[in-house]
Amino acid sequence: MISYIFSENISILFAALLAISWYAWLTKKPSKNTPPLPPGPRGLPFVGNLPFVEPDFHRYLAKLSNIYGPIFKLKLGSKISIVISSPSLAKQVLKDQDAICANRDPPAAGLALTYGGIDIAWRPNGPEWRELRKVFVREMMRYTRLDASSALRGQEVRGMVREVHGKVGTPINIGEHIFLTLRNVVISMLWGGTMHGEDSKSSIVIDQYRQVVDEMVELLGKPNISDVFPVLARFDLQGIESKMKKLLLWFDRIFDSEIAQRTKVDQVGEENEDKSKGSKDFLQFLLELNLQGDEKSSLSIIQIKALFMDIVIGATDTSSTIIEWAMAEMLQHPETMKKVQEELVEVVGNDNIVEDFHLSNLHYLDAVVKETFRLHPPLPLLVPHVPSVSCTLAGYTIPKGVRIFINAWAIQRHPEAWEDPLDFRPERFLLDIGKGDYSGNNFSYLPFGSGRRICVGVSLAEKLVVFVLASLLHSFEWKLPEGAKVDFSEKCGLVLKKTKPLVAIPFAKLTNLKHYN
Numbered sequence: 001m002i003s004y005i006f007s008e009n010i011s012i013l014f015a016a017l018l019a020i021s022w023y024a025w026l027t028k029k030p031s032k033n034t035p036p037l038p039p040g041p042r043g044l045p046f047v048g049n050l051p052f053v054e055p056d057f058h059r060y061l062a063k064l065s066n067i068y069g070p071i072f073k074l075k076l077g078s079k080i081s082i083v084i085s086s087p088s089l090a091k092q093v094l095k096d097q098d099a100i101c102a103n104r105d106p107p108a109a110g111l112a113l114t115y116g117g118i119d120i121a122w123r124p125n126g127p128e129w130r131e132l133r134k135v136f137v138r139e140m141m142r143y144t145r146l147d148a149s150s151a152l153r154g155q156e157v158r159g160m161v162r163e164v165h166g167k168v169g170t171p172i173n174i175g176e177h178i179f180l181t182l183r184n185v186v187i188s189m190l191w192g193g194t195m196h197g198e199d200s201k202s203s204i205v206i207d208q209y210r211q212v213v214d215e216m217v218e219l220l221g222k223p224n225i226s227d228v229f230p231v232l233a234r235f236d237l238q239g240i241e242s243k244m245k246k247l248l249l250w251f252d253r254i255f256d257s258e259i260a261q262r263t264k265v266d267q268v269g270e271e272n273e274d275k276s277k278g279s280k281d282f283l284q285f286l287l288e289l290n291l292q293g294d295e296k297s298s299l300s301i302i303q304i305k306a307l308f309m310d311i312v313i314g315a316t317d318t319s320s321t322i323i324e325w326a327m328a329e330m331l332q333h334p335e336t337m338k339k340v341q342e343e344l345v346e347v348v349g350n351d352n353i354v355e356d357f358h359l360s361n362l363h364y365l366d367a368v369v370k371e372t373f374r375l376h377p378p379l380p381l382l383v384p385h386v387p388s389v390s391c392t393l394a395g396y397t398i399p400k401g402v403r404i405f406i407n408a409w410a411i412q413r414h415p416e417a418w419e420d421p422l423d424f425r426p427e428r429f430l431l432d433i434g435k436g437d438y439s440g441n442n443f444s445y446l447p448f449g450s451g452r453r454i455c456v457g458v459s460l461a462e463k464l465v466v467f468v469l470a471s472l473l474h475s476f477e478w479k480l481p482e483g484a485k486v487d488f489s490e491k492c493g494l495v496l497k498k499t500k501p502l503v504a505i506p507f508a509k510l511t512n513l514k515h516y517n
């Protein structure tokens, strides 16, 4: 992967050499009393281990941890990274030393995506980040607000069932339907409807939305010279930053148009009755905060847009990826799919549709989702944590500012933490409910991270994933096309996706056709 970058442009290699002096300055010898840095593979001068990095980064790191142990260092360009691959060390970073290790080192692409890193994901650990998180978690993700938007989610999911029903008996790309549904759910929750100006050319906008989000996520996961040699960042040698800025512009125009539309409506006093009753969409809620002018919790328009980017990226790509993996696992294990469908008949019934209130009773489906998160965590390395001061971990020095990768993918397959770790066995979560706790208290199970930086969208993600899967499996039987096999190869980037899209054939399952309309 990295060697590919260098061959991409000879000038990049030349530019990397310019970093020599910078590198030499950075690599000062530690004093005799400080504990050593963790062990790790020897690298080359200046570029460190960059030329040896393999394309599947999470698997490469897991392989190295078999040689160097559960904590090791890797030099990527001028930057040191620390890799953690055991539950007990993950606990030290994410709990015992959480206050120190909750900083970020935003990649150039991340900064470009979020108006300079003023969102939640890339903001440094400090009072402004805490306040933003508090507003998001307490106000936007609280259960009552999520319950209030359940009708919107239901509407979009039923739209998906209708669409799929139109294609029964033919092979469909499941991921495309899931992505489209989540995109509609997210937009409904953000500003309560379609995108303005969309109607006349909706299919173009829909196609572009997916393309833009896919490209954004790809750029976020792409190795970037600017991130490993920050001194070269200003040259944006691979053009990643400028590409991301162009993509952001696509969303920025939509955000501006929605905000302008809403402000206009509010000014002429046409406030939607529902909004005054409290079931406000996120935009309404954030604009009211903006108007409040309260120094502590007030948000500027640009901060609102940065938050929207967090939601767009956080809610669509990760959630659609895990749903696709879950469908892949169930097509590979038809006995599991059968059990889920039996549970759906018992809880929902054959003459009903899946509703929000059924979800908490779907225990077996919940276990299937948990097992899918274990084997296919959408963010296999979480988002790197960064210590704001130097600290000691397992007897090693962890310098301030290094990136700490928690290899959740490896931890969730660790033979000491999981029996038959490579088997897909949802039952393990039925027997031990605490094992599948999403709140980050079990350090051998971290699909949403843990500690201060734990994902802010856990409650929404949980609802969305179970709801979409329940609806797909309640309304349809699924079969692979004749002779086809499920392909489990992974495409590693920021989000761990399937390399090949999942194609399967839906068959109508419900006898009452009104449920498809």
Ligand code: HEM
Pocket (backbone or CB within 6 Å): 120, 121, 122, 133, 310, 311, 314, 315, 316, 318, 319, 322, 377, 378, 379, 382, 383, 384, 385, 446, 447, 448, 449, 450, 452, 453, 454, 455, 456, 457, 458, 460, 461, 465
């Ligand atoms: C299947 C769905 C999802 C998965 C697997 C997931 C996973 C994660 C993980 C692993 C992290 C990093 C935690 C860490 O650094 O320790 C994270 C952070 C984050 N997620 Fe999610 N996420 C999902 C859905 C969502 C949704 C629906 C939203 C928004 C509504 C969201 C917004 C965020 C934000 C803003 C952060 C940054 C938190 C911070 O740095 O303080 N995510 N997510």
